[in-house]
Amino acid sequence: MTLSPPAGVPFFPPALFEADRTALVDVVREVGLDPEQRFILGRRTEAFEALLREDLKARDVVACSSGTSALALVLRALDIGPGDEVIVPAFGCAPLAASVAGTGATPVFADILPDSMTMDPDQAERLVTGRTRAVMPAHMFSVMADMPRFVELAGRHGLRLVEDSAVAQGGVLRGVPAGLWGEAGVYSFVQVKTCGMPGEGGVVVTRDAELGARVRMLRNHGQLAGQRFVHHAIGLNSRFDEIQAAFQTHRYAGFPARLARRAEIAAYYTERFTPLAGLGVVPPPPGPDGRCYYVYTVLAQEREALGAHLAEHGVATHVYYPRPLPAHRAFAPYAPPGARWPRAEEAARRHLALPVHHMLSDAQVEHVADLVCAFATGRS
Known part of the structure; x- marks a missing residue:
């Protein structure tokens, strides 16, 4: 989606x-x-x-x-x-x-x-x-x-x-x-x-x-x-x-510079979003060690509403995995009957990826962050 x-x-x-x-x-x-x-x-x-x-x-x-x-x-x-x-x-x-x-x-x-x-x-x-x-x-x-x-x-x-x-x-x-x-x-x-x-x-x-x-x-x-x-x-x-x-x-x-720009954007997002954890928007764990910056993803309690809010203001978002792997028909034969993966199921319901590519301007990054913060604080 x-x-x-x-x-x-x-x-x-x-x-x-x-x-x-x-x-x-x-x-x-x-x-x-x-x-x-x-x-x-x-x-x-x-x-x-x-x-x-x-x-x-x-x-x-x-x-x-x-x-x-x-x-x-x-x-x-x-x-x-x-x-x-x-x-x-x-x-x-x-x-x-x-x-x-x-x-x-x-x-x-x-x-x-x-x-x-x-x-x-x-x-x-x-x-x-x-x-x-x-x-x-x-x-x-x-x-x-x-x-x-x-x-x-x-x-x-x-x-x-x-x-x-x-x-x-x-x-x-x-x-x-x-x-x-x-x-x-x-x-x-x-x-x-x-x-x-x-x-x-x-x-x-x-x-x-x-x-x-x-x-x-x-x-x-x-x-x-x-x-x-x-x-x-x-x-x-x-x-x-x-x-x-x-x-x-x-x-x-040019790869190191492109990666560094992604890291810069991700660090800014995390700084802005960390205070929102109690308001239904949880950023990835902070810090640069073990980070790859391929996609920046938050866990949102009201994901569809947040995605719609961002889209209304010109920001595209992405949901990567709307269901856990064993919930797919292709992999159902490998899922034990009655087994559950509650954290995977929650991640599938809540994750929302935000733009983080190196071609974003500072103004665009700030726009995304402002919109996410306004959504979370407006619902508190």
Whole structure:
């Protein structure tokens, strides 16, 4: 559900790549006329992977076709399959559960923490059984999951730890970049993400060179580089586009500034909204550690009324997950009869995302904050 007025403060910036239009056109021409005629998994993809690998100090970065396929590749590379269970959050994006089910394994849903809306480590630990092979926390909106707790949990029970960091590129928790807490993490480059691009794409990031090599093989139908039509495993077609690789490399130098602007906006919102907690509008937990600023989301007691109020004054908002994952028909077979996830259900009822993209002006940000504050105080 998106409330988008004809003019005002857009939730998604309409001219996101306008400043880079010339560079994009040049890249299309360069790749299209390159004598190599290599449009996927070429030297530009290798250069982009190397850029991220060096920036993150990761052992490997493997570019693939989407953040969703990145999750699927990691699970396959860890040999998770039929008979296995993977603990995932009950609140979040469909690939959390679908990527597990796609391997033949069973997604097991854990409830979330009420403030960060990320998976509750205590709830997850209660769900560990003899069939549990992995735990897959996800960073949510602008807050990273409690990864130190999940590292401890995985260590205690001998579980694989997969980090769904698709929304968290640029986030850092206790000095460790998002994606590098578990055995592998992922980023998504769909245009609305913090380092988005005009198309689909993602990467697997890891500190484990052997795991990275297996993901690299699986992303291209189980083939090793330089050995076409020799298949070592049943893989996927999850290859990265050369045009996008060159364009992402071009834009990457500006990523820190874009992220810093998002952080500035989020900090201002939180400062303005913290006093509203007792008035039915609760902001994310304060502080910069473990923040990713993909989406800024409040929990509103009267969400529909707040969304309508903002839309009437020219501000677009967005509801991402109107129901918990196990409440969807697709995942109902994995939901135990009578089971409930009360915090996930509350988050689904109350969350409302506000514009936080880097192209907002100070005046627009203040306008959004003023409207939210006026709504909350006017209803007190």
